[in-house]
Amino acid sequence: MDPIYNFSAGPAILPKEVLQQARDEMLDWHGSGMSVMEMSHRGKEFMAIAEKTESDLRELVGIPKNYKILFLQGGATSQFSMVPMNLLRGKTTADYINTGQWSTKAIEEASRYCTVNIAASSEDANFTYAPAQDKWRLNPEAAYIHYTSNETIGGVEFNWIPDIDPNGDVALVADMSSNILSRPLDVTRFGLIYAGAQKNLGPAGLTLVIVREDLLGMPIPGTPTLYDYQIHAKNDSMFNTPPTYAM
Amino acid sequence: MDPIYNFSAGPAILPKEVLQQARDEMLDWHGSGMSVMEMSHRGKEFMAIAEKTESDLRELVGIPKNYKILFLQGGATSQFSMVPMNLLRGKTTADYINTGQWSTKAIEEASRYCTVNIAASSEDANFTYAPAQDKWRLNPEAAYIHYTSNETIGGVEFNWIPDIDPNGDVALVADMSSNILSRPLDVTRFGLIYAGAQKNLGPAGLTLVIVREDLLGMPIPGTPTLYDYQIHAKNDSMFNTPPTYAM
Numbered sequence: 001m002d003p004i005y006n007f008s009a010g011p012a013i014l015p016k017e018v019l020q021q022a023r024d025e026m027l028d029w030h031g032s033g034m035s036v037m038e039m040s041h042r043g044k045e046f047m048a049i050a051e052k053t054e055s056d057l058r059e060l061v062g063i064p065k066n067y068k069i070l071f072l073q074g075g076a077t078s079q080f081s082m083v084p085m086n087l088l089r090g091k092t093t094a095d096y097i098n099t100g101q102w103s104t105k106a107i108e109e110a111s112r113y114c115t116v117n118i119a120a121s122s123e124d125a126n127f128t129y130a131p132a133q134d135k136w137r138l139n140p141e142a143a144y145i146h147y148t149s150n151e152t153i154g155g156v157e158f159n160w161i162p163d164i165d166p167n168g169d170v171a172l173v174a175d176m177s178s179n180i181l182s183r184p185l186d187v188t189r190f191g192l193i194y195a196g197a198q199k200n201l202g203p204a205g206l207t208l209v210i211v212r213e214d215l216l217g218m219p220i221p222g223t224p225t226l227y228d229y230q231i232h233a234k235n236d237s238m239f240n241t242p243p244t245y246a247m
Numbered sequence: 248m249d250p251i252y253n254f255s256a257g258p259a260i261l262p263k264e265v266l267q268q269a270r271d272e273m274l275d276w277h278g279s280g281m282s283v284m285e286m287s288h289r290g291k292e293f294m295a296i297a298e299k300t301e302s303d304l305r306e307l308v309g310i311p312k313n314y315k316i317l318f319l320q321g322g323a324t325s326q327f328s329m330v331p332m333n334l335l336r337g338k339t340t341a342d343y344i345n346t347g348q349w350s351t352k353a354i355e356e357a358s359r360y361c362t363v364n365i366a367a368s369s370e371d372a373n374f375t376y377a378p379a380q381d382k383w384r385l386n387p388e389a390a391y392i393h394y395t396s397n398e399t400i401g402g403v404e405f406n407w408i409p410d411i412d413p414n415g416d417v418a419l420v421a422d423m424s425s426n427i428l429s430r431p432l433d434v435t436r437f438g439l440i441y442a443g444a445q446k447n448l449g450p451a452g453l454t455l456v457i458v459r460e461d462l463l464g465m466p467i468p469g470t471p472t473l474y475d476y477q478i479h480a481k482n483d484s485m486f487n488t489p490p491t492y493a494m
Contacts, residue, residue: 003280010287010488034250035261040257074487198491205493225328
């Protein structure tokens with residue numbers, strides 16, 4: 001049968017060459033006698049896979065050394081909680097740009113942990129545009145500014161990166177689940193970037209976080225251990241068993 | 248090459264027939280023209296897989312209708328937080344049985360959310376035995392009693408289920424990550440059972456929770472939405488994108 005090109009929301013088509021390689025290695029990865037899914041995540045074979053995944057991504061995107069690359073579970077939805085839990089850092093408010101369904105979900109979750117300032121919204125036109133930055137009403141007391149670089153439901157994409165001083169007190173945070181790696185990316189403009197893997201990176205079950213290391217280590221009280229970025233950063237994303245198949 | 252039999256801690260050997268089937272279906276699941284990893288989790292193909300996974304497990308174990316079966320992410324480590332966050336239900340203390348490394352991790356995490364009463368421990372003999380129930384010092388005010396039915400590091404297994412009245416106020420909770428499905432299981436003796444998939448069920452990245460439905464719906468304030476069992480129960484584990492490959 002001819003392959004189906006599924007571009008719909010949620011999991012999407014993967015490169016045929018990747019699936020063929022996964023198929024060919026399913027019962028024996030590189031002569032190890034094991035599937036990747038059968039290996040200890042503490043063993044030298046899987047450690048090599050994990051290290052290569054990180055170094056390939058770091059080279060491809062050009063991610064500086066002062067940014068940690070984390071491979072987590074839970075999808076972008078987990079990040080809706082983890083971002084405020086980790087990045088408030090003693091502050092009590094955050095700026096959010098609302099451009100549609102995914103922004104709205106992020107705002108709802110953040111509202112449980114801080115005062116959310118909707119700095120800009122395109123709700124007035126049924127979420128059909130990305131508000132220009134000169135219309136944003138930013139709060140200088142905000143811990144961070146969050147935006148969704150592409151909204152899969154409404155189809156609204158930012159074709160520009162907000163101009164926020166990376167050396168300032170307010171970190172720029174982006175949910176890039178559905179457009180990451182679709183073009184070159186200047187990571188240094190951001191404090192934190194996150195993306196569920198299933199749109200642009202790989203299979204569902206893996207979540208990528210790229211975070212500047214000075215933002216780590218100040219989670220709010222009650223943050224579950226697995227929701228503390230610093231724990232994962234200190235353990236090279238191996239604090240607990242990672243989703244081995246997805247790397 | 249002959250297959251390697253990996254029984255070590257963490258991910259372990261999978262049935263050869265399962266890997267062969269995954270291999271054969273990698274580029275085209277049942278004539279759909281897609282890999283399971285490429286399907287929308289809202290599509291009829293994947294919905295059928297998820298429903299069959301649940302109904303097969305319900306039939307195999309004999310799980311009554313008043314127990315929800317949840318397929319989550321995060322491994323047993325996520326459950327170390329989710330159990331107290333959801334099962335305290337207004338109470339402030341829980342009983343834990345300490346039989347080794349995994350119990351200790353569960354206790355450390357629960358201690359962040361409630362007063363933990365170590366009702367019994369085998370630390371006095373370097374975690375080499377399961378304390379007999381007549382030695383347990385249970386607290387009648389406890390919200391639940393947690394034990395680890397098998398400790399992979401120390402090799403201590405309970406070959407009996409604690410005798411706790413299932414109709415009482417104290418729910419019995421077990422981390423069964425490394426011995427679930429190794430024998431028949433009377434689910435009705437428990438309030439909640441959890442297991443990371445990678446030892447006895449499937450690949451890493453999937454976490455099974457079996458929970459009596461009357462225990463749901465009372466998470467502590469600040470519980471991340473994804474850590475609320477009720478959210479997953481109401482959405483048939485599809486509140487967010489599940490780890491599709493692992494089911």
